[in-house]
Amino acid sequence: MSTQPPGPRTVHSWSLERLVFFSDAVFAIAITLLVLPLTEVQFTDVNLGRELLRLWPELLSFVMSFAVIGNYWVAHHRMFRHIVDVDARLVWLNFGFLLVIAFLPFPTAVLGEHGDTTPAAVLYAGAMSLTGFTSATMWAHASYRGRLVHPALDRRAVRYLQLRSLVVPATFVPSIGVAFLSPVAAWFLWLAAFPLLGLVRRLGGR
Amino acid sequence: MSTQPPGPRTVHSWSLERLVFFSDAVFAIAITLLVLPLTEVQFTDVNLGRELLRLWPELLSFVMSFAVIGNYWVAHHRMFRHIVDVDARLVWLNFGFLLVIAFLPFPTAVLGEHGDTTPAAVLYAGAMSLTGFTSATMWAHASYRGRLVHPALDRRAVRYLQLRSLVVPATFVPSIGVAFLSPVAAWFLWLAAFPLLGLVRRLGGR
Amino acid sequence: MSTQPPGPRTVHSWSLERLVFFSDAVFAIAITLLVLPLTEVQFTDVNLGRELLRLWPELLSFVMSFAVIGNYWVAHHRMFRHIVDVDARLVWLNFGFLLVIAFLPFPTAVLGEHGDTTPAAVLYAGAMSLTGFTSATMWAHASYRGRLVHPALDRRAVRYLQLRSLVVPATFVPSIGVAFLSPVAAWFLWLAAFPLLGLVRRLGGR
Amino acid sequence: MSTQPPGPRTVHSWSLERLVFFSDAVFAIAITLLVLPLTEVQFTDVNLGRELLRLWPELLSFVMSFAVIGNYWVAHHRMFRHIVDVDARLVWLNFGFLLVIAFLPFPTAVLGEHGDTTPAAVLYAGAMSLTGFTSATMWAHASYRGRLVHPALDRRAVRYLQLRSLVVPATFVPSIGVAFLSPVAAWFLWLAAFPLLGLVRRLGGR
DSSP: OOOOOHHHHHHHHHHHHHHHHHHHHHHHHHHHHHHHHHHHHHOOSSSHHHHTTTTTTHHHHHHHHHHHHHHHHHHHHHHHHOOOOOHHHHHHHHHHHHHHHTHHHHHHHEEEEEEEETTOOOOOOOOHHHHHHHHHHHHHHHHHHSSSSSSOOOOHHHHHHHHHHHHHHHHHHHHHHHHHHHHHHHHHHHHHHHHHHHHHHTTTTT | OOOOOHHHHHHHHHHHHHHHHHHHHHHHHHHTTHHHHHOOOOOOSSTTHHHHHHHHHHHHHHHHHHHHHHHHHHHHHHHHHBBOOOOOHHHHHHHHHHHHHHHHHHHHHHHHHHHHHHHHHHHHHHHHHHHHHHHHHHHHHHHGGGBBOOTTHHHHHHHHHHHHHHHHHHHHHHHHHHHHHHHHHHHHHHHHHHHHHHHHHTTTTO | OOOOOOOOOHHHHHHHHHHHHHHHHHHHHHHHHHTTTHHHHOSTTTTTHHHHHHHHHHHHHHHHHHHHHHHHHHHHHHHHHHHHOOOOHHEEEEEHHHHHHTHHHHHHHHHHHHTTTTHHHHHHHHHHHHHHHHHHHHHHHHHHSSSBBOOOHHHHHHHHHHHHHHHHHHHHHHHHHHHHHHHHHHHHHHHHHHHHHHHHHTTTTT | OOSOOOOOOHHHHHHHHHHHHHHHHHHOOOOOOHHHHHTTTTSTTHHHHHHHHHTTTHHHHHHHHHHHHHHHHHHHHHHHBBOOOOOHHHHHHHHHHHHHHHHTHHHHHHHHTTTTHHHHHHHHHHHHHHHHHHHHHHHHHHHHHGSSSOEEEEEHHHHHHHHHHHHHHHHHHHHHHHHHHHHHHHHHHHHHHHHHHHHHHHOOOO
């Protein structure tokens, strides 16, 4: 933080810096809070081994949500590498996105405990899809006609980041329908999202 | 962090930097902890769908508090964009403000579970009003006779930031009276605060 | 973060920066977690007003602990303003100090619920005293023969920071004895610590 | 954050900076959440003293986990002091490592409550070992043929950091076998890890 007069350059870069910092902190807290439902489970001394093994759905939903939040953190980071300016709308779209990220510990906890039920799977798939849509909206606003991004950014990179935000909804939205037939089938569909994400990452370069 | 001698300039800018960083972290943690009461609700497998739908007051109070904390984060950010110096009193007024921000998960949790009762609505409205008053006090201290702000800052911007801090109390203080008559009416009043906030933001420029 | 070769200067300043950042984050999280015991209280709809009012000991212990952590954050910040180098021992002494800070939500929660009992008051006073002793130890290590501090730092500032760390134990250690006679009397002694702290701050300049 | 074109140098250093910041935040949150199981214990007024004293296993597991996370934070910090570039794989290996760090509050809570049982000791020792393996994998990737590290980094420092990551598994993996015979013996083995860590630190220089 400098003591220079708050000219446009200083203001924008400071606003960007605080926005990115604040977002990183929310990502870090949300990803770390995912473990809390696990710490609150009550066990008995006698059957502890078996009770721990029965926690695998909680554990799997913890890992899936960790990977999804991690993935969006990387996507957010790639977007903001190209963003050089900030307006009020970007701030609020970013808050909308962070609201969904901060909300994820809830569907994760519900899925961990009630993963074989349709409502838990629908809630989880819905929340996961929302992260993609809010992320894509934010990027659409920032990149539209090069509004807030660096002038040298090429169209391919813009489209790649848009596509990347939508890979998660591309598997999670259909899974909402699947969850009404079989919640377990929805889990398999979600696990299929991770190789797909890896593929999109590879196509888009580093 | 430089290894320069701690001259006045360095000291102030480092103090400012740590103060802003610390405040951002408290904002980020408080906003992310809002979800915890949701993750602690106990559900049954059989009625999960209906039980989730019945959580809408918890969800709505989560979103409202998220928006209010987000709004104060933006206001804090705008204030500290103009603040170029820091004194002991600013540090303590900022702590008072952060105490109220860090407290908000409590009234939010109470409102989510007991939103149709007068005490929950009064507690929520009181806490929300306090954020505005402490924020306004901090800004009054910093901007009084240009004490801690950049010399080039004009009076209109000073008054705008003062006004902006007080928009939230302007709807939440009257709602305390309303809550004694009807807690539900208080909710409607709060939801009206958001367009009002948007209006004030628009009047004040970016 | 620069891509320069990791010469001594770069290394020290980066180590310092990460240490300060990490400490600030632990302070911010510990201070914000203080609210959690409040959010976990179960209320009834019918007696909510009375039940909320009966929470004043929880609220008071929340505010006291917030003020003490805030006070140590300021003291930490003042120490690290003068520290220009870092060694392994400082890192570990700082971890010991942060362990006590991160532990504080526990005695605060116990005091809030069982504040009129001797064990709760002793636990609280003991933990609070420990923060002062670990803080003083860290500063003694850093400032001893000017080991890690800026050469221009004068002896008065060194002694002032030492004194300041010990003001909290100066009231909390005697209160351990008092708590065995009357836990309520211990509360009054603690509240007396705050004006004392203010006095020491004033004597030491800004 | 600068407004320069995102040339390779800027991009790498910013990516590094956000990665390190994000990791520090996860470390800080995980280390501070360790206290939560303690704050959730229910006590009675009458036997509070005795109930608090009976919490020593919770307290000891809190301190051990705090020390282990602190140790890995220092190791992470030392690694990233030498890392000057970042690739997608490093980002994901770092996420894998952070997943284990963020998971630690769970085995810590289980150990605190059921520390005299084999499953709790096995879970704890397994999780602790995993931190070491993921940390070592990350460093192996970064340092292999000098891929992402500073060219001036010598081989001894590379090997030292590898060794250091593996000290924790070196005691925790054997303790898994010991825990099947006697969980209490496993505790003693873990406590022996700390002097061992200190020794390795001393051998490796500052």
